[in-house]
Amino acid sequence: MAAPLRIGIAGYGNLGRGVAAAVGQNPDMELAGIFTRRSPAEITAPTPAVPVLPWDELLEHRDRVDVLILCGGSKADLPEHGPALAAHFTTVDSFDTHAKIPEYFAAVDASARAGGHTAIISVGWDPGMFSLNRLLGEALLPDGATYTFWGKGLSQGHSDAVRRVPGVAGAVQYTVPSDEAIAAVRSGRRPELTTRQKHTRECYVVLEDGADAAAVEQAIVTMPHYFADYDTTVRFISADELARDHATMPHGGFVIRSGSTGSGSSQVVEYRLDLGSNPEFTASVLVAYARAAARLNAGGQVGAKTVLDVPPGLLSPKSAEELRAELL
Amino acid sequence: MAAPLRIGIAGYGNLGRGVAAAVGQNPDMELAGIFTRRSPAEITAPTPAVPVLPWDELLEHRDRVDVLILCGGSKADLPEHGPALAAHFTTVDSFDTHAKIPEYFAAVDASARAGGHTAIISVGWDPGMFSLNRLLGEALLPDGATYTFWGKGLSQGHSDAVRRVPGVAGAVQYTVPSDEAIAAVRSGRRPELTTRQKHTRECYVVLEDGADAAAVEQAIVTMPHYFADYDTTVRFISADELARDHATMPHGGFVIRSGSTGSGSSQVVEYRLDLGSNPEFTASVLVAYARAAARLNAGGQVGAKTVLDVPPGLLSPKSAEELRAELL
Numbered sequence: 327m328a329a330p331l332r333i334g335i336a337g338y339g340n341l342g343r344g345v346a347a348a349v350g351q352n353p354d355m356e357l358a359g360i361f362t363r364r365s366p367a368e369i370t371a372p373t374p375a376v377p378v379l380p381w382d383e384l385l386e387h388r389d390r391v392d393v394l395i396l397c398g399g400s401k402a403d404l405p406e407h408g409p410a411l412a413a414h415f416t417t418v419d420s421f422d423t424h425a426k427i428p429e430y431f432a433a434v435d436a437s438a439r440a441g442g443h444t445a446i447i448s449v450g451w452d453p454g455m456f457s458l459n460r461l462l463g464e465a466l467l468p469d470g471a472t473y474t475f476w477g478k479g480l481s482q483g484h485s486d487a488v489r490r491v492p493g494v495a496g497a498v499q500y501t502v503p504s505d506e507a508i509a510a511v512r513s514g515r516r517p518e519l520t521t522r523q524k525h526t527r528e529c530y531v532v533l534e535d536g537a538d539a540a541a542v543e544q545a546i547v548t549m550p551h552y553f554a555d556y557d558t559t560v561r562f563i564s565a566d567e568l569a570r571d572h573a574t575m576p577h578g579g580f581v582i583r584s585g586s587t588g589s590g591s592s593q594v595v596e597y598r599l600d601l602g603s604n605p606e607f608t609a610s611v612l613v614a615y616a617r618a619a620a621r622l623n624a625g626g627q628v629g630a631k632t633v634l635d636v637p638p639g640l641l642s643p644k645s646a647e648e649l650r651a652e653l654l
Numbered sequence: 655m656a657a658p659l660r661i662g663i664a665g666y667g668n669l670g671r672g673v674a675a676a677v678g679q680n681p682d683m684e685l686a687g688i689f690t691r692r693s694p695a696e697i698t699a700p701t702p703a704v705p706v707l708p709w710d711e712l713l714e715h716r717d718r719v720d721v722l723i724l725c726g727g728s729k730a731d732l733p734e735h736g737p738a739l740a741a742h743f744t745t746v747d748s749f750d751t752h753a754k755i756p757e758y759f760a761a762v763d764a765s766a767r768a769g770g771h772t773a774i775i776s777v778g779w780d781p782g783m784f785s786l787n788r789l790l791g792e793a794l795l796p797d798g799a800t801y802t803f804w805g806k807g808l809s810q811g812h813s814d815a816v817r818r819v820p821g822v823a824g825a826v827q828y829t830v831p832s833d834e835a836i837a838a839v840r841s842g843r844r845p846e847l848t849t850r851q852k853h854t855r856e857c858y859v860v861l862e863d864g865a866d867a868a869a870v871e872q873a874i875v876t877m878p879h880y881f882a883d884y885d886t887t888v889r890f891i892s893a894d895e896l897a898r899d900h901a902t903m904p905h906g907g908f909v910i911r912s913g914s915t916g917s918g919s920s921q922v923v924e925y926r927l928d929l930g931s932n933p934e935f936t937a938s939v940l941v942a943y944a945r946a947a948a949r950l951n952a953g954g955q956v957g958a959k960t961v962l963d964v965p966p967g968l969l970s971p972k973s974a975e976e977l978r979a980e981l982l
Binding site for chain 2: 343344347348351352424427428431448453455457458460461462464465466467468469512514574587588589591592593594595596597598599600601602603606607609610611614617632633634635636637638639641642643646647649650651653654
């Protein structure tokens with residue numbers, strides 16, 4: 327058996343912990359180290375054998391890590407970490423600011439090529455598995471329309487927006503796809519759907535003492551960009567209820583391609599995720615693509631890549647022969 | 655704009671006609687010729703500009719065809735055509751005898767390598783898109799179970815088996831997945847399902863004059879391999895009803911991966927096809943993979959490949975830059 331693939335984790339929040347757990351589910355991998363900008367003493371490693379190391383020692387450990395999984399955020403962390411670390415490591419990240427992907431790709435690509443490394447960017451489910459299915463949908467059914475629905479799931483960005491409303495002590499926001507809209511899309515009729523028709527938004531809010539519930543609700547539902555274009559419901563709950571009922575991070579969604587072929591036959595392709603934990607699923611995708619990144623690099627394919635560039639077979643621990651015999 | 659990709663069709667039944675229609679939906683392609691073992695005069699080309707040519711002239715037209723799509727059957731045609739034609743053309747086929755894929759791959763691979771060609775085998779939806787989703791399911795969620803359901807759809811093999819029963823003048827057979835079994839799988843509970851629990855079979859049968867309906871029904875529902883392990887219903891209809899209500903070839907199905915991550919979170923991934931025309935969808939997949947085959951060959955990647963080997967971006971007429979900006 328080949329030596330295990332040595333995975334490093336750069337950043338240890340929800341995503342980093344998910345990566346540590348996912349590495350534990352893959353017998354061909356081991357955790358080489360966790361790198362943190364906090365004090366390593368604050369961090370509990372998943373097992374005592376895994377070293378927790380300070381961020382500024384990353385480069386000293388280059389030879390102990392085959393693939394470094396970048397677990398920072400897309401807003402502030404990855405635009406800096408991605409290009410800097412791809413110069414020294416083969417990397418995988420979940421950069422998810424869709425509009426800035428071309429610019430991020432270019433920066434990581436230049437850096438990875440200069441260092442002879444491979445960097446798979448924007449891995450996860452959207453961007454990631456949903457991107458792959460949008461691509462397959464339009465390549466297989468050129469005469470068609472693609473629909474992406476998100477949820478039901480907890481949206482971090484929208485939850486943060488609610489928390490910034492004066493009078494709000496705590497909050498979560500769920501994005502809920504419309505059953506009616508999904509049924510219309512599945513029918514093959516290719517409906518034109520407005521933003522309001524596709525999703526609703528549900529907020530669970532804990533008020534500060536003495537806050538005016540009506541004013542808070544009004545501020546939320548009329549908030550431009552985040553809520554004004556949606557039908558939004560606001561429910562007021564206690565701090566205990568928030569902690570008890572809204573602590574997990576479920577998410578998911580649908581990519582549906584509705585098209586026609588030949589004599590006008592309707593063809594509908596649907597990809598659906600129902601995720602008990604959004605960060606743990608994203609982490610699982612990152613770990614499978616880490617295996618592919620190592621193989622691409624071993625094959626001399628350096629530079630930045632996305633899920634659209636990776637032959638799917640490279641994601642599996644099985645050989646091409648096994649995959650053909652067992653899965654094709 | 656680059657010159658269009660010139661597609662040849664080898665074999666002109668339902669699948670070949672679907673390929674001709676699909677090429678018409680892709681502006682970066684053109685139909686270079688249709689090759690048939692019948693008399694070319696019997697065949698109506700999709701447009702008068704497309705030459706219909708006799709099978710034994712295939713090799714003379716090598717320089718007019720960039721990718722040859724093999725549209726024969728898996729039982730008798732492809733085991734011969736695949737290796738023979740991959741020596742002279744870059745090819746795509748839909749070989750779907752799962753148990754014989756390793757041996758077919760080896761024969762096509764040797765032949766394609768000797769000729770410097772690329773041959774993507776077993777393209778379609780199962781094998782094909784379903785294989786891709788079985789692979790992604792187990793690579794992303796190693797702790798899990800994969801379920802494949804087929805239908806509701808017309809099964810050619812089972813329809814043929816019913817037609818061979820004495821007293822049957824005509825018949826179609828639909829494979830129907832159990833809603834209950836699908837609901838159980840979607841719940842994340844990972845049920846163990848027997849063959850009988852997953853699918854039922856529905857036969858629509860036209861009797862020959864004087865045939866004994868009860869004997870025909872008994873012969874069908876007890877037929878080993880095809881029906882004995884299923885709950886099968888047999889309905890007797892007229893020849894007119896068969897022609898009127900059962901002339902299309904719908905199909906589809908589901909690949910569902912149900913798994914757990916991290917702290918035991920349930921994660922369910924589902925890929926679903928609802929196909930108005932099985933051969934037209936298969937043809938559309940073949941045509942997208944023809945684009946990829948030409949690109950792989952241009953990049954020097956010769957030999958046999960499967961959908962598991964092909965970087966998804968190669969299926970699209972868009973450039974990698976466009977895909978990153980628009981779809982990722």
